[in-house]
Amino acid sequence: MAATIKDVARACGVHVSTVSRTFSAPHLVNPATRSRVLAVADDLGYRPNRAARALTTGRTFNLGLIVADISNPFFPPLIKAAQAQARGRDYHVFVADTDEDPRVEEELIRTLTKQVDGVLLCSPRLSNKMIERLAEDVPFVVINRRIKGMPAVLMNVAHGAGLALEHLADLGHRRIALVSGPIGSWTSNEMQGVAAETPGLDLVFFGPNQPTETGGLAVAPEVAACGATAVLAYNDLVALGLIEGLAAMEIGVPDRISVIGFDDILPGRLNRPKLTTVAMPAEAAGRMAVDLLLQSGGEGATVTLDTALIVRESTGKAHK
Amino acid sequence: MAATIKDVARACGVHVSTVSRTFSAPHLVNPATRSRVLAVADDLGYRPNRAARALTTGRTFNLGLIVADISNPFFPPLIKAAQAQARGRDYHVFVADTDEDPRVEEELIRTLTKQVDGVLLCSPRLSNKMIERLAEDVPFVVINRRIKGMPAVLMNVAHGAGLALEHLADLGHRRIALVSGPIGSWTSNEMQGVAAETPGLDLVFFGPNQPTETGGLAVAPEVAACGATAVLAYNDLVALGLIEGLAAMEIGVPDRISVIGFDDILPGRLNRPKLTTVAMPAEAAGRMAVDLLLQSGGEGATVTLDTALIVRESTGKAHK
C-alpha cells in the first residue's frame, strides 16, 4: 500500500521523528539529512496522512461548507469564492448539500465535526438553539443568519427589500404579494419584517414555499387571484417559476403583474423578461466567511455586506 | 472539549474496549452493560471520532466527488443523486470543485486520498496516465471518461451526437459547425469522432473552448462567419452563450442558424427559444457511480447510460 513515515525512516536509516520534522518543522533538521529524506520520500511516493496528523495536532486544514441546495444557482459562485480563498490559505473545502432537510443538516455537521477545522453554514434551516449547541464542538461561521455571539456574514436583505418596495411604490403599486421561502429562513423573515413596517402598502403574504421554481409555479394561481399588481419573491428561482406560472395563465409580466426576485442569478439575466432583482454579493460573502473562520478566535464578529437593486424588465407601471 | 471514549469508559467504570465494542460490535457486549454505556455516552454527548476510527479500520465512510465546475447546472443534479445514494449506504460525500484546472484537480485528489474510501471523478481534465497513477492510492470511479481497466460511468454521447446530426440532416442541414469543449474532455472527443465518421456532412470545427456561456459567446462571430446553417455545441451552456452571441449580431435561431446543445439543463428549458438538446442522465450517473464505487472490488466495470434527443425550438429547416 501507500508508503508511511516508517517506510521512509527505515529506507533512509533515520528515526521516524526526523522524517516527521522534515515535513512539519524543516528548520530543526540538518539540511543534508533533510534533502536525503526528501529524496527517499519522493522516491517512495510518500505523502503524510492528513487524518493521522490531525489526530495529534488537532488541525486538519479542511473546512466544511454546508448549503441547503447546490442546484440553486445562487450558491455555486459563493462556493467557488470560498474555495479559492481557502486554497490561498492552504485549506481545502468540502461541500455538502442538505437537501433543505434540517435533519440531514445536523447529521452532516456531526460527521464533519472532527474532520474539519471549521464549518461555513450557508442559509441554515436548523434552529438557532441547535446551531448554538453544535457550535460547542466545531467553530462556525454562519452566512445569512444572525445568531447572538456567533460570527456571521450577513447580506443586507432589509435594505434591499426596502429598495425593492420603494421601486414598486414609485411605479404606483400598492397591493403587493410577498412570496416567502422555507420555514427557518432568516432572509425570509427579514423581508417580511421590512415589508410589514413600510407604511402605505397593502400586503398579501404567501408562504412557506419551496425556494425553487416549483415553489414559484405552485403559488402562481393564488398570487394571480389575490389582486396584487406586484410580487416580491423570496429569490430569483421562485420569481422565475412565478413568471412561468403566470405566463401559463396568460398573465403578462410586467404588463399585468410586476415581479422582483432576490440573488441576481444567471438564469434571471437570461430570462425574457429579464428579471428585476436585489443583487446579493455571494462571492464576497464566501470570501469573508472563510476569512472570518480562519482568523477569528471564534468571537462573534459580524460582517454585513451591501445589496443593490437591479432594475431590468420584470417590473413596470401598476396595472389599474 | 468533546468527550472521548476514555471519558465514557471512566464515567461508567468499564474499559475503553467495552465502550468501543458497544458502538462497533454491539452483539459482543452484555445488553445491561451496553445500555449503561449508551446512556452515559449520550449524557456526555460522546460521538466516535471518525478520523481516529479510520486510522485503524482503514474505512472512513466518506466519498469524494470531484467536479470541474459546480456552477455548471449539469452537475448539481448529479451531485445530489450521488449524495442521496451514498447516504442510503451510510456514506457521506465531500464535493470539491477544480475550477477546470488539472493541477487543482490533482492536488484535491491527493488531499482527499486518505480521508475518503473512494473518489468519483466527474469529467476529469487530467490525463489518463495521471489518473491511473493516482488510482494506486485510492479507488476511483470515473464519470464521462473511458480509461482502460478503471470502473466508469459513461453516457452514450456518440449515440446522442448521432441522433442530433441525423435530426439536422433531416432538416436539410449540410454544413455544420462543431463547437467543442476544453482540452482533455472525453465527451468532446466522442462528439468529434462521430461527426467525422458521419457521411455526407460538411463539418467545421471550433475549439478548444471554455465549456460555459462565455465560451459560446466568444465563438459566435466565427461560427456566424463560417457559413454553417447549424451548430452542435459541446454543452447547453455553450449553446446558450452562442445563441446570445448570435442574437447580438441579429442572427435568429433557428431561422438563420439551428443550435443543439448537450446535457438538458434547466436554463435551456427556460430559454427563448427553448433549447433542442441531447439529454444526459445525470442523476442516474451519480447513483450508478456511487454503487460502482461501493460494490466493486475495484475491477473495471463500465456502465453506459442512454442519452436521448429532445427536440424543442432551437432547431429548424436549413436556411438556404
Add this chain to the structure above:
DNA sequence: GCCATCGAGGCAACCGGTTGCACAACCTTG
C-alpha cells in the same frame, strides 16, 4: 463433581503521525 464450553470484558499492541525531553557532539567564550 469434574471438565469442556461459552459469554463478557480487560489488556495491550497497533494505526500514522507529532512533540517534549534527553542526550551526545560540537562550538563558543573567558
Add this chain to the structure above:
DNA sequence: CAAGGTTGTGCAACCGGTTGCCTCGATGGC
C-alpha cells in the same frame, strides 16, 4: 580547559479509537 550554549537526532508518550488474545466466572453435560 572547564563551563555553558547550540545543533541534530533519538526516545517514548500520546492523539482516539479498534481488535486479537487471554482470563475469569457461570453454565451445562455426563
